[in-house]
Amino acid sequence: MPRPKKNTQKSVASTIRIIGGQWRGRKLPVIDADGLRPTGDRIRETLFNWLAPYTAGARCLDLFAGTGALGLEAASRGAAEVQFAEYNTRAVQQLRHNLSSLNCDNAQVYAGDGVEWLRTKPPEPFDIIFLDPPFAENLWHPASIALSQGWLQTDALVYIECPKNQQLQLPLNWQQHKEKTAGAVRYGLFQITAEQP
Incomplete structure (x- = not known):
């Protein structure tokens, strides 16, 4: 009688892979949690091809960071600074651990509600913002309004x-610059222009 197969799925940690830059090929563990949806490799590759002329030296904000896949990719590709904001405390702990394992000293992680954080006084404005909230929570509008209160450089790019x-x-004044679809997901890059009179 054949032995039942062991369910090893629970014991194998989920990972993300950095696809370019100084940490290219590095696999990092991430937690499994509801609403945590790392941006896939193919979409990230397209996005960072779009961002290639802008990433080095940029100040980046990964607002609903989750696994931190987008901000980590930016840091790997030469961003001067990356700020992460994430509500899930386990995801925050894992992200901080991953940053430590990469010896990444130009990144900080804010633990808490990203939209609430945006209602505080902004630091120096950001050049690139990654806006990929949990789909079920419909946070694109409140986040975009809050970001417009001093968090963005005039010509900032928002993914x-x-x-x-x-x-x-x-x-x-958020002008669509690029857009694509992948399955049930739409993704695009918007450029911030001067405020309308």
Whole structure:
């Protein structure tokens, strides 16, 4: 009688892989949690091809960081500074551990509600923002309004990932620069222009 197969899925940690830059090929453990949806390798590769002229030396914000895949990729590719904001305390602990294992000293992690954090006084404005919130929570509009209160350089680039059929309400001076779809996901890059009179 054949022995039942062991369910080893629980014991194998999920990982993300950094696909470019100084840590290219590094695999990092991430937690499994509801709503945690790391941006896939193919989408990240497309995104960072778009961002290639802008990433080195940039100040980046990974607002709903989750696994931190987007901010870690930016740090690997020469961003001057990366700020992460994440609500899930286990994800925060894992992200801090991963940053430590990479000896990444130009990144900080804020533990708490990203939109609430944006209601505090902004630091120096950011050049690149990754806006990929949990899809079920519909946070694109409140986050974009809060980001517009001093968090963005005039020509900042904002990456947005959302369900393909999601109707986005964004400030008028967020001009779509690039857009693609992958399965049920739509993703794009927006450039901030001067405020409308």
